[in-house]
Amino acid sequence: MSDLRKHIEKRRTFAIISHPDAGKTTLTEKLLLYGGAINQAGAVKGKKSDRHAVSDWMEIEKQRGISVTSSVLQFRYEGFCINILDTPGHQDFSEDTYRTLMAADSAVMVIDASKGVENQTRKLFKVCVMRNIPIFTFINKMDRDSKNPFDLLEQIEDELGIKTYPVNWPIGSGKEFKGVYDRSTRHIISFSANGNSRQADAIEADLSDSSLDDLIGPLNHETLSDDIELLDGGGEEFDMELVRKGKLSPVFFGSALTNFGVEPFLENFLKMTPAPLKRNCIEGECDPADDSFSAFVFKIQANMNKAHRDRLTFMRICSGKFERDMEVLHVQSGKKMRLSQPQQMMAQEREIIESAYAGDIIGVFDPGIFSIGDTVCSPKRKVTFEGIPTFAPEHFARIRHKDTLKRKQFVKGTEQIAQEGAIQIFKEPYTGMEEVIVGVVGVLQFEVFEYRMKNEYNVEIIREPLPYSYIRWIEETPKDPKELMLSSDTKIVQDFKDNFLLLFSSEWNINWATDKNPGLVLAEFNKD
């Protein structure tokens, strides 16, 4: 095997997705502890009381250093080089959260065992499905009272439309949580809450072991035997091919906080999750082990310091090896360049790197030439990756400038910020740029936008919230969009490529529009 291939085969690049509070940060932290990347729990993110409030934008700016470094975490474990992509949640939930998934080769979905599938998981899950990447499920907080595990699996299957394969199975939950049964080794790993140490003890035992009654109680023993019989008889078969295609999700039960079930999860996950995969590009397919370097931009982070207009651009390497100071081609502008100060994040540290391989993420300083979805590659072999889709914003506002003399700056600011991908801008058909409709995925983006317009472009804006929550791109229409039959609370807008779109206040209205206009095809993502 070539040296390059060896490096790439060892890489695993995945995103962790969850609804806020399901335990994504806690699980990430525990994974990093195994890798030795951090040596103390609590190092990844502060306690909730330290987390910023929505309105406290200045604080957010101060904390930006943290959010930049936590965008991707790299660590090594048993010969693997693991890249965990953080998907911003809470108030930071934005299009970036979706875009990050475009850079991952697989996803780990953390679910709170007492809550099941929640809203944000649903949304993120849709993006994973669109990409057909393998999805692993970690059902967390088994040390608290949980829903019935069969019901949890049924909910995942019904709501998310993916089949499940429990790799292990829980014995009780909450105060009665006794551990998990590993279906492949046919062993029990027993759990006993260990005071305040937040580290559970694990004892292994066979299902036929006579001492099992003592360990988990006769009732649990009986329930477990019945459950396993049911799973082995009627459940899904394990099929690696289906896992790789994202059609079957291996499920693990555990408790991240007490560090129970995390190590078996990590070990199984590393066996099942793929090394960097081939990516589609306009020229055909791009093989990760190809000698020529290639990468695409999936995230741009503006520098909030006015004195430094530069931005940090994150790229996912898709093929070859990146070397510091190598000459690359920025495909969209046709310019050859050297990437400035390439850096990688190792847990808390940001460091300048000398080299990186397919699967890795690098951040580079960007004087303002990159856009989301752009390709950077070796000038010897040009490839162009398919762009990153535009995801549907959920909050909309009409924006205008307070001072009419500031029109030029207003246009420049909105266009530039939109180009970075922080907001999406739309216009009402046949109106000028005096006002625009801004759409965002997370409401915090409005505040970021307002702050940046004032500080970077010196424009004060007036924001009038609009009552829409759904946007659809018109893919096919039987007639001129203006003549479509639409309910009075549906709005027609255009993006700046002059595509027509519809804004709706409810899902009911979307159905109404497609019912009343046969031949109208609407899309939730725009792949232009």
Ligand code: G4P
């Ligand atoms: P998130 O990143 O998905 O938003 O979730 P995070 O890890 O921050 O966890 C949310 C809360 O759930 C935290 O409690 C965390 O300690 C708790 N938690 C995570 N995993 C488990 C688990 O396996 N069992 C139990 N019982 N709790 C768990 P918090 O009180 O909100 O914050 P903190 O004060 O502990 O930081």
